[in-house]
Amino acid sequence: MRYREFWQLVDEVLGSGHGRALVRELVLDRLGNRTAEQALDAGVEPRDVWHALCDALDIPDPQRWGHDQHRQAPPRR
Template sequence: MRLTEFWARMDQHLGPAYARTWAETQVVQELGGRTVVEALADGEHAKTVWRAVWAHLQLPPSER
């Protein structure tokens, strides 16, 4: 997954006005207690981060 697809999915589920703020402030336990932005900056693959977001937000299986 490319970062552009990752951010498109974030925008789709959280809204373009809120997705970046959420990614900067919400600590996701599935990412080892990091935020999305921290995990991506640490080199986590976008697909790994998306799966953690998917689990955290309890999105439907079709969105995985």
């Protein structure tokens, strides 16, 4: 997953305003008690940050990938 795809999913799945606030403010245990933004800045793969964010928000797998029927879900590590 590229950074561009990460931000597109944030906007589409979480809403542009709300999603970006969550990326900046929600501290995630799975990311070493960092926000998604801090984890991305530290070099954590966007795919891993996206999964951690979705898991923390209890977003079901089918809803994680937005409305694009052709988008392939990146595998979890």
